[in-house]
Amino acid sequence: MIAIVGQANADRDAASIQAYGDQSFACHRPANPQLQRPGAVLKPTSTEQVSHLLRIAHEFSIPIVASSGLTSIEGQNIHTRGPQSVSISFENMNKILAFHPQDLDIVVQPGVGWENINAYLSESQVGSHLMFGPDPGPGANIGGMVGTSCSGTNAYRYGTMKENVVNLTVVLADGSVIKTKQRPRKSSAGYDMTHLFIGSEGTLGLVTEITLKLHVRPKFELVSVVSFPTIGDAARVASAVIASGIQPNAMEVLDERTISFVNNLSEKKQIAKPTLFFKFGGPTKDIIKTQIDLVKAIAMDHHMIEFRESKDDAESLELWEARRSGFFSTLAYGKQVLADTTDVNGYGTDMAVPVSKLAQVMEAGIAALQEAGFADKFSCMGHIGDGNYHFMILYNSPEYHQVVELAAKMVEQALDLEGTCTGEHGVGMGKRKFLAKELGQVTLDAERRIKLALDPKRILNPDKIFKIDPLDDYDEQLEKRKILAKPDCMYNH
Template identity: 50%
Template sequence: MSLRKTSAQWLAKARLASRSTAGAPPSTAAKCRWSSTRSSTHPAANASASPWTTSRVLLLATAVGAGTYVATCAGAARDQDYSRPAKFAGLKFATVREMEMALAEIRQTTSPDTISTDPEDLRAHGYSEWSSTNIETLPVAVAYPQNTAEVSRIACICNKYRIPIIPFSGGSSLEGNFSAPYGGVSVDFAHMDQIVQFNEGDMDIVVQPSVSWMDLNEELARRQSGLFFPVDPGPSAKIGGMVGTNCSGTNAVRYGTMKDWVINLTVVLADGTIIKTKRRPRKTSAGYNLNSLFVGSEGTLGLVTEITLKLAVVPQEFSVAVVTFPSIRDAASAAAAVMRAGVQVAAMEIMDEVQMKVVNLSGSTAPRKWKELPTLFFKFSGTKAGVKENIAMVSAIAKSHKGGEFEFAKDQKEQKLLWSARKESLWSMLALRKEGGEVWSTDVAVPFSRLADIIEVSKKEMDDLGLFASVLGHIGDGNFHESIMYNRNNAGEREKVERCVKNMVQRALDMEGTCTGEHGIGIGKKEALLMEVGIDTLGVMKSIKQALDPYWIMNPGKIMDVPA
């Protein structure tokens, strides 16, 4: 099915009800609301049946211990059966006529330019060339609100007509997080990209969701504030999406993840209600921690329209260095030893020999050429004395694990060049694609004492399968990524990649890890989430979802399946 259908054609394909099976993997999903849905890694690829059937996932979930912590009263029924499918049944989305009425009403209550049905616009909001999971269905319309009040009106109207809402900011997610399996309206925050309030004395700032983290730091530097926002994922990420997936980035080992930097949120709920999760103090014990509920919820509970962020002081001294190792195990072992020694590195990243070769081939850091060996990248920051001491300690640890000589950046320009090899890693891989080429990028996280084990085994499996794949990641917090290149036109290649990724996820769970460190669940890892947390824990998540969004219109089909 072509992704370039007009809005009218999409509407003509409408179906009156969703028949997705609750608890089933995406590949078993039936017809969607406004068109047929077929789960695949690329729109042109035929989706193969997933080897993870529902019964198999439940069996594996039990095997890894998920859901085994629930105590039940012997011989008595529980008051809440969180896994009971009937509890979440009977949902229907809007008809075609209701969809048309809703779009007209949104235009009337906001402005005629708020809604776009341009085919290219729809494609850009439903398909991503770097996502590991894509589906054929696109949103029926894209809304461009100007402020929180307009977002509230859009949500209110969509709730009235039972129309799915999919939030969109940077569009850089990798697990199909902003795809539109049930059509609906993609809410793009492109016009909400302003700094609302800067409280320099309190070291916090209020921003709208489409503010780029890189632009934010440039603005803070321009104002000579001496402050910066330390969470640093991919270069194109925006604050709204970073909240949605609780992203981290290269600085996570020192500064933590997104959840650690959110003071409060302004959220528009499914029915248009506007709430504030907290006030502005950094510390509070006032009621439930709603920040933690919405951060990482991938837009399934509400639309975040303003974010109050903590800021950090720019360190006095800053240094960047790289060191190579003869094997990926040596590099990973050295990283674990650094963590065990308690050295306060600002960042510690790993790239294997394949990824170093990819960076050289892509020319993204030209004229610099890198040794094509497993490499650790370090950032050191703090006082001059502290940085000097930390460098000495890390150098000694690296040498004890067969590390080569440390190579330090001479100045700020070279610091950016050295670090750019890591920040440009995914784009370097994408640049090497040929006709039909795809890159599947995914992540897991394990306790860092097991990192060397999982990386070594995963690399061997990829090599044995003949896959061109690289390993990189935030090694300081046990989070690593695989980027695997394959050709969608070659029979069997996608199946190899799927098998490799699912084996990696299973290994991570066996090691008491997680199926995703920072990419989120989206569509691509719903089965893995069930394996990780168990059916009762997933049922609790569904209960929270149903309480805040009884018609399941907020980013439906992400994290968990829409009830039949």
């Protein structure tokens, strides 16, 4: 297999094996990292090379775990069948292959970052007025974004990856290459193969080319920030805005703890209360002002404490910075609040519920954390426009298993309200145990049949999303995983 990609594109050294087998910031890490790791890291440069690699892997039943940016946190990159498994990294497949400005689409390889696409567009003479919508976070690449069906703060206006992918080129487990559809935005030709692979986390095939939708960048965009006495007030305003027909470009919420963590690092302080963040876009500032005034009127009917709005791009960046820095401000605060300030860890999890249930489920999660003794050791924020919310829990390593149990309790709270165990992080290993309750066993069995039809030897990202082996005891392994007192962790300050 090394001969296919060349020695320069193959790594077997200890550092590479470690990096591709165990991401220190992930919520779920290998239970036995000495065994659950790749035997080699291969970096193909073309669809043809990927096809050749999978033909060999299929013939000899070699497990394959693919990656692009290695930013997934739910254990998607764990080599459960290592060390005989192989890591296929798409870091060298990082080219923009075609750009069709008149059709508002762009064709890229999986190793291209979403930030790179927007940088490319901003520098293009024919594309500076365009943008790629999803914004999951720094470092995410398109291949992984397709795999987990991620989204980000722009999802309310521009949608998730499911709404932003036109077609895919996919290499199946036996090396066959398929294209899921042509480039028109609409088609009723056969099964919707494109959406079958979005969110499949590399378990059905390896995506090697992606055609993405682009959006016209708003000529003007301003930010408004509104604080309220309770998270319930904020959620009710969000629901009222949605019902009114007003369409902000983004609508986010931070709880009072998150605001206080942001204030701790910022010279410009905000009221430490539950806060809604809005982006409004349009062709003129007068049109934006009309939207802002309508939202302000709604907020005034729901116990609004303060309403702030930007006048230009500089003020917009300043007001939005609190939303951007919520997670990292939480991690920084851990050094002040945790018993062992040399062992600061953050466990980030996400769920989603119908928007009408968001206040209830966020309040239930907050209560559970407070009762467990984490009253000042977590933040809560959400993409409130689509019911997706996140908790970041601060902990010292000995508390890891307690934190996992608390996160599981919050997932159960979401499922009890007709929600989902993951809004945008994906399933991986960490959340597969919740799928039977969420989808039902019959649905999971149908998904297994699809998996076995496309990957009969079960070599593609084995054991992710659901069990495929009756002897699989990985959930039990994770529960018993030994946690070092001071782990090698990127969040360790």
